[in-house]
Amino acid sequence: MKKMILPVLLFLATLTYAQSRKDNHQQIASIGDLKVSGGIIKDCKIGYRMFGKLNADKSNAVVFLTWFGGVSRDLVNPTNFSAIDTTRYCLIIIDALADGVSSSPSNSKTQHGRKFPEFSAADMIGSQYVLLTQNLGIKHVKAVMGISMGGIQTFQWAVSYPDFMDLLIPIVGTPQFTSYDNMRGEIYRRLLENDPEYNHGNYTVNPKITIINMFWETVLTTPAERVRSHPHDDFGRWLRDVEAQQHGDWNDTWYQSNALAQFDITKPYGGSFAETARHVKAKMIIVTCLQDHIVSPKPCIDFAKAVNAKLVEIDNDAGHLGGNLGNADAHKAVVEALAN
Numbered sequence: 286m287k288k289m290i291l292p293v294l295l296f297l298a299t300l301t302y303a304q305s306r307k308d309n310h311q312q313i314a315s316i317g318d319l320k321v322s323g324g325i326i327k328d329c330k331i332g333y334r335m336f337g338k339l340n341a342d343k344s345n346a347v348v349f350l351t352w353f354g355g356v357s358r359d360l361v362n363p364t365n366f367s368a369i370d371t372t373r374y375c376l377i378i379i380d381a382l383a384d385g386v387s388s389s390p391s392n393s394k395t396q397h398g399r400k401f402p403e404f405s406a407a408d409m410i411g412s413q414y415v416l417l418t419q420n421l422g423i424k425h426v427k428a429v430m431g432i433s434m435g436g437i438q439t440f441q442w443a444v445s446y447p448d449f450m451d452l453l454i455p456i457v458g459t460p461q462f463t464s465y466d467n468m469r470g471e472i473y474r475r476l477l478e479n480d481p482e483y484n485h486g487n488y489t490v491n492p493k494i495t496i497i498n499m500f501w502e503t504v505l506t507t508p509a510e511r512v513r514s515h516p517h518d519d520f521g522r523w524l525r526d527v528e529a530q531q532h533g534d535w536n537d538t539w540y541q542s543n544a545l546a547q548f549d550i551t552k553p554y555g556g557s558f559a560e561t562a563r564h565v566k567a568k569m570i571i572v573t574c575l576q577d578h579i580v581s582p583k584p585c586i587d588f589a590k591a592v593n594a595k596l597v598e599i600d601n602d603a604g605h606l607g608g609n610l611g612n613a614d615a616h617k618a619v620v621e622a623l624a625n
Contacts, residue, residue, distance in 0.1 A: 309336050311357065311386065314420040319388075319412055323403030327395055331387045331416045332357060332380035337371035343423045347623065348413070348450075349378045350431030350438045353541055354533055356384050364610045368619040374427060379413050381438065383540040384533075387412070390486075391534035398536050399486035406544050409438055410445045428623065429567075430454035432608055433580070434541070436572075437548060440588075444550050447566040454622055456572040456615055457608030460561070460588045461549045463581040469504060474542050476500060477535060486536050498530045504578040506604035513602075562591040569594035570622045572615050574607040576600065595622075 312333055319329035334357045339346060347369055349360060357378040369376050380386040382404055390401040417423045429442045429450045436458020443453050443460075459466065477483055482492035502511075515523040532538070554560040571594045573585035582598070589596035597618045599607045610616050 309334055313386075314416050316412060316415045316420060319408070319415070321402055321404035321408040321411075326382070326388050326393075326402055326404070326412075329382075329388045329412060331382075331412050331420075332384075333416065334358075334361065334378045336361075336366070336376040336378075337374055339375045339421075339423070343421075344425055344427065345374050346417075346423055346426040347374045347376050348417070348426055348429045349376060350413070350429070350435035351379070351381045351384055352431070352433035352435050353545075354384070354538060355434075356380055356386050364616070368610050368616050369623060374623065377417075377421075379416065381434065381541065382409050382412055383537045383544070385537050389534070390536035390540055401536070401540060403540065404544055406438060406441045406548055407445055409544060410441045413438075414446055414449070426450045428452040428454060430456065430619065431458065432456045432610070433458065433605065434545065436608070437545060437580075440550050443565045443567065443569070444553075444561065447564055450567045452622060453565075453567045453569045454572070454619060455569075455585075456610075456619075457574050457577060457580055457605055459548070459580050459584045460558070461551055461584045462545075462547055463584060465581050466579075467547055469579065470542060470546055473497065473500065474539065474546075477539055477542075483535055486539065488535070491532070491534055494532070494535065495528045498527050498532065499524075502527050504605075506606055507576050507578060507602040509602040510604060558588050558591040562588070562593075565592050570597065570618055571595070572597040572599065572608055572618055574599045574601075574603070574605060576602055576607070577605045579605040 314331050314333065316329050316331055319326040351357060351360065357380045360378050383389040385391050390398050393401055396402065426449060429439050431439045436455035439453050439455035440458055440460045442450065476497050477494065480492065480494050482488065483494065551557060551561040569592055571585050571589045573582040575582050575598055586596060597614055599612060599614050601607050608615055610619065
């Protein structure tokens with residue numbers, strides 16, 4: 286009998302996940318003209334997916350934000366569903382601006398390509414706030430969370446709308462880019478801007494820019510992990526795989542990267558973590574990776590002290606990918622935070 290318990294539980298989890306995928310689909314909401322730092326996004330549209338049901342007062346929502354270049358579809362997997370109990374909470378995954386689902390340079394008919402207005406991380410949050418409050422009628426949520434750029438957006442939520450949530454769970458995000466983070470971002474954008482096929486965003490066919498794929502592969506994890514997973518004799522195949530990678534629309538990528546340039550939620554508060562922390566009202570669980578080569582962990586460590594947050598430090602050579610909810614420590618932090 287005991288041998289049957291695990292297979293049955295796995296079957297039920299898989300069945301629930303499959304049913305969630307079947308019952309919930311990509312939705313697009315029109316939020317009207319959206320004023321952003323670089324102008325106005327006309328007839329702005331925001332994509333989202335919902336799993337589980339809102340309770341009577343719509344207070345049981347858990348908002349999950351997409352990572353850099355990611356879309357809500359990428360977050361629909363059994364790992365996330367096992368971390369977030371969708372029989373108790375309504376999970377709402379929101380597509381960020383310029384991800385190719387929400388309003389983006391690639392899908393805008395009237396502001397296509399580099400005609401699209403530039404926006405900031407705060408503008409991303411503003412669009413999500415409009416969706417939740419005006420389109421979905423939600424006035425307060427249980428939690429806001431996200432991984433990587435989703436974690437960065439979560440930090441922005443902390444100061445943009447501090448009364449809107451009970452809990453914030455940024456994972457491998459940051460409240461403030463360090464000089465290293467800013468340099469990494471500058472290299473990324475300059476590689477893109479200087480590529481002749483990108484043509485300053487005025488391309489007719491989305492180009493393949495191999496050098497950026499190579500750069501991203503270099504910083505995504507750690508040298509130790511790359512040496513282990515791709516030994517010397519395997520380099521040729523790995524390089525061919527990297528060169529063959531397809532990428533989403535490069536203008537979308539540039540706009541999201543530009544929105545994160547020199548990101549810093551402390552700027553309105555004189556650059557002080559202590560002063561910024563006074564404006565954060567929700568409880569915070571901050572997950573950071575000590576060997577992260579994309580987002581430096583130190584600002585998370587310092588901000589966790591300032592805001593008296595629980596800090597989960599993941600120390601393995603997966604680097605930035607250590608924050609995936611497949612990591613036992615990250616998964617446990619989310620489960621325990623929502624359970625309490």
